[in-house]
Amino acid sequence: MLDLRYFAWLRERLGTGHETVETGAETVADLVEELKARGGAYAFVFDDLSGIRAAVDQDVVPFEAAISGAREVAFFPPMTGG
Amino acid sequence: MIPVRVQEAPFAMGAELDAFAAEAGGAGAVVSFSGLVRDIASGDLEAMEIEHYPGMTEKALTAIRDEAMARFSLTAAMILHRHGRMAPGEPIMMVATAAPHRADAFAAAEFLMDYLKSRAPFWKKEIAASGTGWVAAKDEDEAALDRW
Numbered sequence: 001m002l003d004l005r006y007f008a009w010l011r012e013r014l015g016t017g018h019e020t021v022e023t024g025a026e027t028v029a030d031l032v033e034e035l036k037a038r039g040g041a042y043a044f045v046f047d048d049l050s051g052i053r054a055a056v057d058q059d060v061v062p063f064e065a066a067i068s069g070a071r072e073v074a075f076f077p078p079m080t081g082g
Numbered sequence: 083m084i085p086v087r088v089q090e091a092p093f094a095m096g097a098e099l100d101a102f103a104a105e106a107g108g109a110g111a112v113v114s115f116s117g118l119v120r121d122i123a124s125g126d127l128e129a130m131e132i133e134h135y136p137g138m139t140e141k142a143l144t145a146i147r148d149e150a151m152a153r154f155s156l157t158a159a160m161i162l163h164r165h166g167r168m169a170p171g172e173p174i175m176m177v178a179t180a181a182p183h184r185a186d187a188f189a190a191a192e193f194l195m196d197y198l199k200s201r202a203p204f205w206k207k208e209i210a211a212s213g214t215g216w217v218a219a220k221d222e223d224e225a226a227l228d229r230w
Contacts, residue, residue, distance in 0.1 A: 008133055055138060076203065077219070078218075079199075079205065079219065081201075082195055
């Protein structure tokens with residue numbers, strides 16, 4: 001089981017900030033393809049990855065990063081702290 | 083003094099800075115920066131809402147603060163960042179650095195700010211009568227990291 005978290009406009013568009021999934025995805029990119037295949041808001045949100053960042057277990061990673069053994073994957077827009 | 087704090091409540095910049103300086107360990111220089119909620123071009127900002135990623139936020143801020151302590155000759159450094167809803171003019175966050183001499187204190191404060199802008203998981207939303215929207219990240223904020 002993998003916890004997925006969404007923030008900011010992704011969370012609003014998907015209508016949830018958290019879900020738990022069963023997945024066979026080996027990388028973040030594979031997981032994104034699974035989510036896109038759901039269609040609807042997921043297909044919209046993950047259509048253009050240039051505006052999306054991913055974190056595995058709370059570390060930002062590239063989309064080709066492995067997720068085997070991960071507990072949590074998060075997706076969010078570029079950060080605007082400070 | 084707790085070096086990294088994430089909180090919803092407002093804070094008093096002066097009191098925070100006094101407390102920091104009192105524990106700054108024989109520093110000769112203290113530099114601080116505070117970010118405030120700025121009005122928007124249309125002049126009708128009602129509030130700013132800041133969302134964050136609990137857990138990752140504390141982890142990222144601690145890593146940024148530790149990196150500043152390692153890179154610069156500091157006696158202390160702190161980061162305080164709010165989340166939730168805040169009104170125009172309210173402080174959003176502050177950093178403070180203490181060093182034997184001012185050059186390290188200034189440089190470290192800029193380093194902390196450059197990393198906070200694009201490496202700390204906060205997202206700002208502006209709420210106004212003329213429209214509500216997420217603040218877009220700026221390319222120059224990402225580019226600012228290149229100098230370090």
